[in-house]
Amino acid sequence: MTLASLFWFIVPPLFFVAAAVAYYMMTGPKNDRRS
Amino acid sequence: MSLYMSFGLYLLVLVSIGVVAYGRSHSLDDFVLAGRRLGAWVVAISAKASDMSGWLLLGLPGQAFAGGVSIVWAAIGCTVGTFFNWTVLAGRLRRYSELLRAITIPDFLESRFGGQAGGPIRIISLAVVVVFFTLYIAAQFKAAGKTVSVTFGISYHQAVIVSASVIILYTMLGGFFAVAWTDLLQGLLMVVVVVILPIIGVISLGGFAKTADAVLKAGPDMLSVSGGKMGWELWVSLIIGNLAWALGYPGQPHIVVRYMAIKKPEELRKAALISVVWVVLALWGAMCVGLIGVGILGPGGLSDPETVLVVLAQDFFPGWLAGIAISAMAAAIMSTVDSQILVLTSAAVEDFYRRLINRAAPDRLALMLSRTITLAIGLLAIIVTWNSESGVFKFVQYAWGGLAAGFGPVLIMSLRWRRTTGWGAAAGMAVGLLTVIIWHNVPALAALVWELVPAFLFSLLAIVVVSWLTGPPGDDVIEQFERSLQ
Numbered sequence: 054m055t056l057a058s059l060f061w062f063i064v065p066p067l068f069f070v071a072a073a074v075a076y077y078m079m080t081g082p083k084n085d086r087r088s
Numbered sequence: 089m090s091l092y093m094s095f096g097l098y099l100l101v102l103v104s105i106g107v108v109a110y111g112r113s114h115s116l117d118d119f120v121l122a123g124r125r126l127g128a129w130v131v132a133i134s135a136k137a138s139d140m141s142g143w144l145l146l147g148l149p150g151q152a153f154a155g156g157v158s159i160v161w162a163a164i165g166c167t168v169g170t171f172f173n174w175t176v177l178a179g180r181l182r183r184y185s186e187l188l189r190a191i192t193i194p195d196f197l198e199s200r201f202g203g204q205a206g207g208p209i210r211i212i213s214l215a216v217v218v219v220f221f222t223l224y225i226a227a228q229f230k231a232a233g234k235t236v237s238v239t240f241g242i243s244y245h246q247a248v249i250v251s252a253s254v255i256i257l258y259t260m261l262g263g264f265f266a267v268a269w270t271d272l273l274q275g276l277l278m279v280v281v282v283v284i285l286p287i288i289g290v291i292s293l294g295g296f297a298k299t300a301d302a303v304l305k306a307g308p309d310m311l312s313v314s315g316g317k318m319g320w321e322l323w324v325s326l327i328i329g330n331l332a333w334a335l336g337y338p339g340q341p342h343i344v345v346r347y348m349a350i351k352k353p354e355e356l357r358k359a360a361l362i363s364v365v366w367v368v369l370a371l372w373g374a375m376c377v378g379l380i381g382v383g384i385l386g387p388g389g390l391s392d393p394e395t396v397l398v399v400l401a402q403d404f405f406p407g408w409l410a411g412i413a414i415s416a417m418a419a420a421i422m423s424t425v426d427s428q429i430l431v432l433t434s435a436a437v438e439d440f441y442r443r444l445i446n447r448a449a450p451d452r453l454a455l456m457l458s459r460t461i462t463l464a465i466g467l468l469a470i471i472v473t474w475n476s477e478s479g480v481f482k483f484v485q486y487a488w489g490g491l492a493a494g495f496g497p498v499l500i501m502s503l504r505w506r507r508t509t510g511w512g513a514a515a516g517m518a519v520g521l522l523t524v525i526i527w528h529n530v531p532a533l534a535a536l537v538w539e540l541v542p543a544f545l546f547s548l549l550a551i552v553v554v555s556w557l558t559g560p561p562g563d564d565v566i567e568q569f570e571r572s573l574q
Binding site: 080 | 157160167174175300311313314354360361364365368371
């Protein structure tokens with residue numbers, strides 16, 4: 054049970070890094086209407 | 089002895105950075121905003137190092153040591169806040185503040201709305217900055233004094249003098265350049281230490297499975313994100329209470345002012361990525377330091393869980409390297425307090441002196457005044473800190489909440505809702521500030537939930553309601569808002 058719970062300790066950092074990478078890709082010069 | 093030498097060398101490097109930065113600071117813009125000339129790496133890491141404070145290397149590992157992985161909710165809250173700031177606020181604040189030629193947050197808010205509400209906005213902003221940064225800076229000096237005195241076996245007063253004089257010296261000399269460059273060094277030092285220590289710890293315990301076993305010996309819930317709690321205690325006290333840290337991020341001037349200092353706004357996306365990776369490594373690393381500490385030392389192994397990082401560093405590293413790890417701890421505190429002293433200085437010189445007393449003050453005078461005020465704030469903080477060593481994190485939580493409610497909602501709305509009016513902004517700030525102070529000081533309310541949560545919500549509500557009641561903003565304000573988006 055506790056080791057399964059540890060899964061939730063590991064998922065958030067991976068999720069946030071993935072989100073930051075996605076943000077970086079999506080806001081690139083090709084997608085930015087301002088540039 | 090090598091411990092002292094490493095720490096001494098570290099302090100010397102900080103002062104040298106201050107001296108180099110001195111040559112770069114020619115105007116008030118340079119002193120309080122590095123003349124908007126910083127690169128993505130410096131802005132990204134400086135924003136995080138200024139944010140994290142002593143909590144990262146003292147509080148967080150200590151909490152993980154004492155209570156296990158359930159403290160992950162605070163880390164998630166801080167990461168959500170970081171991500172929100174970079175994606176929702178950073179780009180717009182950078183562009184809009186440059187358009188308005190604003191170099192501080194109070195300055196930005198007053199220029200953003202202008203008109204009759206400008207005066208009240210400036211006065212409330214100054215009140216929020218002065219009250220809560222004084223508390224925050226004093227708390228950081230206390231933390232620095234405590235850490236340095238415990239580690240090096242000198243008295244608390246000697247420790248406060250040593251750490252405070254170094255901080256004051258480089259901040260006074262080099263202003264924002266010095267603060268941002270030292271933040272970069274300090275931020276890198278912090279993250280390297282909290283990533284390396286757990287790796288060595290897991291190896292010394294014999295791998296992941298054995299590490300997990302060792303941690304579980306300290307308590308059956310040490311590896312549970314619910315910490316063995318249920319119902320109200322789990323959902324409100326643990327999860328919502330800790331996630332609420334995220335609400336504080338938009339309102340911290342010492343963090344958000346960094347976005348305004350980047351040279352090219354297009355670089356902010358790169359800075360966002362660097363910053364999020366940094367915060368994830370730092371927070372999860374710091375928690376692992378606490379967990380591995382309890383695995384190695386056992387739950388009764390430390391009289392003060394907050395010293396877990398120092399004890400592990402001294403166990404694993406030779407003297408000089410332990411000295412560097414301990415420098416990282418001082419770095420966490422210093423990189424926050426230097427940025428806060430600078431916000432207070434900029435409030436005094438730009439927002440008070442230049443705006444209200446002497447509009448025509450030449451740059452040389454403003455620069456000289458800034459250095460004098462930085463020195464005065466530093467000395468004042470030493471005096472406030474002199475007689476008490478307790479209450480570090482209690483002060484931090486109060487100050488964080490006060491800044492969050494005073495500036496957070498109004499900054500979000502001023503950048504994202506064109507319909508926001510000056511009176512709406514002023515009302516929101518006043519409501520946020522008063523709610524924090526009242527809620528914090530009424531025990532029955534304080535016991536219910538952290539004052540930040542209601543204060544943030546009431547402030548947001550006040551901005552919307554008063555903005556609707558006070559009619560639409562003028563065409564010139566709307567036009568300026570549109571231009572900031574381009």
